[in-house]
Amino acid sequence: MEKKLLMPKLRPEMEKAVLCAWLKEVGDEIKSGEPVYEIETDKVVTQVESSYDGVLKSKLYEEGDTVDVLLPVALVEEKQEAV
Template sequence: MKAVLKLPKLSMNMEEATLTEWHKTVGDSFRLGDMLYSVETEKVVTEVEAPCDGVLLSIIAAAGSELEVGAPVCRIEQN
């Protein structure tokens, strides 16, 4: 099933973050818990884990993008 992953709220006060790096490229498979991308907030850089097994279909937010919580980040095919 296809899905759009959105920037999660990683802390109580988080409203936005900068997507700093992708750890997967389009077409890559991933497993639950694999690191998909990193985001930087005012205080810390955090690696965001895959919420399921799947394949990265497309990247919506490029590295360097400033995003609000809930903004679309990528499209995946869930396994």
């Protein structure tokens, strides 16, 4: 199942952030809690972790792009559990 990684809202007044670096490439396996990209706000640079186990399917923005909070920045193909 495909899941979206969103631009987080770190503070109530935060409206957007710059996606400053991708830490994973399309096709890389990622685990929940593992950093996938870095963002920069007017106050801090921080790493954003995945909420899912799976494979990075696509990046929706390039490094240096400004992204509104709560918009998807990447898609993850979630690993299916064996039944």
